[in-house]
Amino acid sequence: MNEKVINNPLEDEAIYICREVAGQFDKPVILFSGGKDSITLVRLAQKAFYPAKIPFPLLHIDTGHNFPETIEFRDQLVKELDLELHVHYVQDNIDAGNVQEESGKYASRNMLQTDSLLQAIEKHGFDACIGGARRDEEKARAKERVFSVRDDFGQWDEKNQRPEVFDMLNGRIDFGQNVRVFPISNWTELDVWSYIQQEKMEIPSIYFAHKRKVFERDGMIWSAHDEYVFREDDELVVEKIVRFRTVGDMSCTAAVESLAFDIDKVVEEIAASSISERGARIDDKRSEAAMEKRKQQGYF
């Protein structure tokens, strides 16, 4: 038998937070995108409640612009861990006329996810939504709490966040309110990758180097997937060996040229990297305050 539990402070903290959610809320849910952060969350939840099953269902807001690889991955994971999965489609909202699709060169469905998320929360009565956001991702997230109270509209008022002293988490809410929970708030991008490496976790293949038909625009490399990604005629399609460092929708995620075919190489590459993870997300580049504005509107 092993001598002593090895402390991994970041993992211990994340597990503590997942357990607090189970203790404080009636209907928590894990927001799952198929990206590395939400996959890590599921792994942590698995460890937190073992040998019982994860006591929360997963919720995926499907923009319709997902990389097919992440959908496959999601379904496989759900089957393996015997989890309940809810999927809400942004397309349904577009068809119903509730939201309007963006058009043009930089069109994406990123902003549209918010409405679907709020609807899903209302429909299922979720009182806590666990997500994989991290503070190091972006400035507006640097000040986010671990338990972030949102109002009926999912809105976040930066001036009214509850102090989080020591590790005491106060999730008390009124009917109609909602809490977003971020167990890996203190994890950096490298921490997440190292954990995936250490745990030998499966992740969608697009995170690893592969051949893909792409085109270049504004110094960034885009997937040539004409159905979702707008491409001008003069933006030529070429084949390159690339990987995706962050996985948002196909329509707003750029690839990087890379030879990192496996997890060890990916970790090495991240450790040496000099562009931040979200630098490749065009949805953030729109304005420096982009994330903050989206959070004020109820974005995850």
Place this chain on the structure above:
Amino acid sequence: MVGNKNKVLKLSTAGSVDDGKSTLIGRILYDTHSLTDDKLEAIERSSKQKGYDYLDFSLATDGLVAEREQGITIDVAHIYFSTPNRSYIIADTPGHVEYTRNMVTGTSTSQVSIILIDARKGVIEQTKRHFFINNLLRTKEIVVAVNKMDLIDFNQEKYNAIVEDFKLLISGSDYQNQNITFIPVSALHGDNVVDKSENLAWFKGSTMMEHLENIRLEDIQEEAKARFQVQTVIRPKTEEFHDFRGYAGKLKGGELKVGDDVTVLPSGRKTQIKTISFFDQQYLSASKGSSITITLMDDVNVSRGDLIVKSAELPKESKTIMAKICWMDNKPLEAASTYFLQHGVKLVKSKVKSINHKISTDTTGATEKVSQLNMNDLGLVEIQLAQPIHFDAYDENKGNGAFILVDTKSNTTAGVGFIL
């Protein structure tokens, strides 16, 4: 992870808006190569836009639109960087008195505090307050960074005078085991932050980063009695784990071992630890900080909020407590008002019996009779609880000696208390 698996050091920084605290952090990020290219670009762009002829590193840390325009830091910002040795997390908090509550919050999650002094001003009211708060929270390790040395010509006499002034504060404090290190720096120009400098050749100590890198966690973590508060009961009820009943939580204070004689509180039932596990592996012992699952030898009734301790090391039990409270709500604290008191994960109804006095945060120890505590005030308060809690004095066991008060109507975290 990547060699830093168990090594995370949490720092808190405090300083007045003009002391260069944000610049210091930005400088650390820059000199440890933790600023990514695109962030650096953003800083260069912003600095140019504002008409600065230097890189304003403070722009790397301010995160909300409103405050960027005002040029001051509000709230608690978390900043991450790492060296080959370990990962660091900085909780950056404001320095002004109106944000005392933020500083208490940021310091509560940190292991090391960096107190910043502007070399031109020396020890000021703000310095005293920061020192006071670190005392209140019993921060073991403090680094006093005397910044803007370039503006006093890197003068050694002036620096020594500041150190002497600060030592007067230390001599009057009731926490004698603190490690306090003084370091002269210039955050703007980079002297002594990460790299040594010619300008400060007379200073024989380490640079700030050298010092931080050499801090060993085992030296600054308190040795206290083991306290295991149950967060959730794990009952799989599956074929394989039919009778399994595990208690999940984070162990605090000290170590627990399989076979230890323990007492479950509040019931008082005695039993032994049968198994300690982390995920699917069992262990002989667990040290403080681990999130584990334990099972007990006997079939005892245990629920969320219950405390499991070694039978020979019982905590105090009471329905009345005296505590120093830092008030954080807009709505003042008044005698006879009711709040939920959250002790770790356990919630009990409480009533403020009396507010003894307000405590000054200027290190003089001055007190004042008041009828209420306003936001950012510190006071000595007596609280009546609907049920007893099992606690230790904060000074003896940080993990079991603090609580928060939750407003019953707004649900906000209204204050934090340190039990005497």
